[in-house]
Amino acid sequence: MSADGPLLVLGAGEEQLPLFREARLRGLRTIAVDWRDDRPGVPLADRFLRVSTRDHAAVVAALGETRPSGVVSAGSDMCLLSWHMLSRRYGTPHLYPREAADASMDKAAFHRIARSAGLPGYRWAVTRRAEPMPGLEFPVVVKPVDASGGKGVALVREPSGLVAALAAALAHSVCGEAVVEEFREGRNITVEVFLRDGAAAFSVLTEKRVIPGPGFLIGGHTCPAPIAAESRRRIVEAALRLCAAMGWRDGPAHFDVILAPDGTPYVLEVGARLCGNGYPRLTRAVYGVDTVGALISLALGEPYDLTPRRHGHGIIHVLRSPYEWDGGLARVDGLDEVRALPGVADAEVVTPVGAPVHPFTQSGHKLGYLVVTGDSAEDAEATLKKALATLRLVITRGPR
Numbered sequence: 001m002s003a004d005g006p007l008l009v010l011g012a013g014e015e016q017l018p019l020f021r022e023a024r025l026r027g028l029r030t031i032a033v034d035w036r037d038d039r040p041g042v043p044l045a046d047r048f049l050r051v052s053t054r055d056h057a058a059v060v061a062a063l064g065e066t067r068p069s070g071v072v073s074a075g076s077d078m079c080l081l082s083w084h085m086l087s088r089r090y091g092t093p094h095l096y097p098r099e100a101a102d103a104s105m106d107k108a109a110f111h112r113i114a115r116s117a118g119l120p121g122y123r124w125a126v127t128r129r130a131e132p133m134p135g136l137e138f139p140v141v142v143k144p145v146d147a148s149g150g151k152g153v154a155l156v157r158e159p160s161g162l163v164a165a166l167a168a169a170l171a172h173s174v175c176g177e178a179v180v181e182e183f184r185e186g187r188n189i190t191v192e193v194f195l196r197d198g199a200a201a202f203s204v205l206t207e208k209r210v211i212p213g214p215g216f217l218i219g220g221h222t223c224p225a226p227i228a229a230e231s232r233r234r235i236v237e238a239a240l241r242l243c244a245a246m247g248w249r250d251g252p253a254h255f256d257v258i259l260a261p262d263g264t265p266y267v268l269e270v271g272a273r274l275c276g277n278g279y280p281r282l283t284r285a286v287y288g289v290d291t292v293g294a295l296i297s298l299a300l301g302e303p304y305d306l307t308p309r310r311h312g313h314g315i316i317h318v319l320r321s322p323y324e325w326d327g328g329l330a331r332v333d334g335l336d337e338v339r340a341l342p343g344v345a346d347a348e349v350v351t352p353v354g355a356p357v358h359p360f361t362q363s364g365h366k367l368g369y370l371v372v373t374g375d376s377a378e379d380a381e382a383t384l385k386k387a388l389a390t391l392r393l394v395i396t397r398g399p400r
Contacts, residue, residue, distance in 0.1 A: 006031045007296065008068035010053045010083060012041030014350040014366070015075025015276050018292040020044035026296070031068065033059055033079075040350055053079035054174075056086055070094065070299030074292070075276030077104045077148045093301025097247040100272035107145050107179045110270055117245040119238055120264050122182040130167035132159065139183040141216075142166055144173035148271070150217050150362045155183060184258040184266045188216075189225050191239050192254040192275050192283070194291055194306055198244065202291070202306035203236050204283050208256075209317075217360060218277055220317040223286050226377065227259060235265045248272050251298055252291055254279070278316050278346075278369040285345035285371050286314040312373050313380045317388070319349060319368040320360035321395055327357045329367070331394040338370070338391045343383035346371035349393070357395050367393060 009019050012034040020041050023030045032045035035052045042048050049062040053073070059082060071087045071094075073079050080101035087096045102109040108126045115121060126145065127133060139157040142165040152172030154165040162180075169178035188208035193200045206221035225232075239255045254275035256268040274280055280291045288309025297304035321327070329351050338347045349368035351357065358365045370387050374380035 005067050005069035006046065007299065008033065008059075008063075008071045008086065009041070009045065010071065010073035010079035010086075011076050012036075012039035012045065012048070013076070013364075014040055014368075015274075016041045016073065017044070017350070018280055019072055019074055019296065022290075022292050022296055028296075031063070031066070033062075040352075053082055056082035056089075059086060060089065068092065070296070070301075071096070072295055072299045074274040074280070074295070077146075077271055077273070080104050080273065092299065094250065094299050097272075099246040100248045100253070103242075103246045103270050104272045105146055106175075107143060107269065108177070111179075113245050114242060114267055117241045119241065120266055122184055122266060124179055124181045126177055126179050127166065128170070128177050130163050130170055132162060133180060136162070136180065137182065141181045141183050142169045143179050143181070144169045145177040145179050146174050147172040148276075148363075151364075152178075153216055155216065181268075184260060184268075186258040186260040186266070187225075187227070189227070189235060189257040189259050189265075190221060190254060190275060190279075191235050191257060192252060192279065192291075193236065193239050193243065194252045194294060195240075195243060195248060195250055196306075198249040200236065200240060202283075202287075202289055202308070203239075204287065204289075205232055205235060206279075206282070209315075211360070218318065218363065219320070220315060221277070221279065221282060222377065222380075223282050223314045223316075231259055231263055231265070234263070235259070238265050238267055242267060242270055243272075246270070246272065252295060277318055277363060277366070278371065281346045281369060281371045282314055282316040285373050286310075286312050312375060313377045314345070314371065314373040315380045315384050317370040317372070317384055318360075318363075318366050319370065319391075319393065320366055321357050321393075323395060323397075324359050325397055326359070327395045327397045329353050329355055329357050329393065330396045331392075333392040333394065334390045338387045341383065341387055341390065343372050343374055343379065344370070344387055345373050347387065347391070 006029040012032040083096040144152040152169040194202040205225040207225040209220040294304035372383040
């Protein structure tokens with residue numbers, strides 16, 4: 001393998017933008033892989049392969065004689081098996097584990113690994129059919145086995161809603177399976193750990209800002225999660241046990257957790273990758289920790305530093321359409337003024353003016369991000385309120 005080969009980035013969407021930008025700052029050549037050529041990361045790459053990130057064999061064929069020096073991605077589960085296969089084929093410094101890809105991409109595989117790790121469990125079942133399932137206790141959560149970003153996820157409170165929810169979940173599943181899980185009441189927590197040699201070099205817990213409705217869509221995160229120290233310890237411990245069970249010793253992994261009223265942490269899902277929804281922007285703003293830079297260094301076999309430089313409070317807010325109809329982004333007003341506000345660490349509209357805008361029914365329909373910080377949680381909330389009052393996204397109705 002050539003040490004000066006390009007960095008292969010799986011995906012070119014908004015979640016991968018920080019990877020391309022960091023690579024440019026370092027003077028690294030990049031190759032972007034995506035099945036769409038209108039992704040925002042494509043212009044930032046030195047070379048673009050219009051190939052599905054799921055199809056590692058097609059990626060190899062498109063690369064030809066080029067041998068990448070490292071493979072990375074962020075914010076997406078669909079490419080993780082390819083990450084494993086490509087890192088193994090090219091002998092990159094960071095070999096992505098197959099077990100981690102399985103647990104991240106297949107919710108049934110995750111449940112089996114969680115059980116083997118001895119974590120607090122809850123009932124679940126897998127089906128390939130949209131039909132009644134006798135014996136279930138409601139409410140339940142229905143999900144595609146192998147989709148992410150909130151696609152096809154629904155809370156079903158009564159048996160009468162199960163068949164429709166299963167049909168929607170199966171429509172989003174590549175393998176044609178849906179998982180039905182016992183609903184757990186509690187606080188929605190995300191924990192991200194960045195491991196080095198099997199130990200947590202950095203960890204952060206946030207509380208999800210869940211949008212009301214049956215789909216559990218994430219409108220942002222509050223950092224740090226305002227929970228007791230003992231709950232934090234138990235959640236991080238559960239995350240590390242899962243990492244060990246899926247062979248994850250180096251790199252970032254995030255976990256969705258329900259913290260029950262009795263203090264029990266129930267892990268719902270794992271993504272052995274950087275968390276999406278702009279999460280790395282938040283950890284950098286609040287703690288001064290550059291997880292994107294660390295991931296690239298890990299991929300290339302270089303040293304990296306995850307020492308927090310500060311400890312504050314912050315919020316990431318996902319910019320999204322407030323409407324239930326399709327339209328187009330006609331104009332963005334006030335973005336420069338928002339960026340100039342004290343306490344605004346990051347503000348970006350990733351959707352180009354003139355592009356289609358869809359109702360926020362999945363995370364892929366986000367328009368951008370706001371990241372705000374403060375000396376207290378109240379300060380961060382006040383800055384977010386001011387920023388949202390200053391920014392105006394003008395959306396017109398109808399197709400563009």
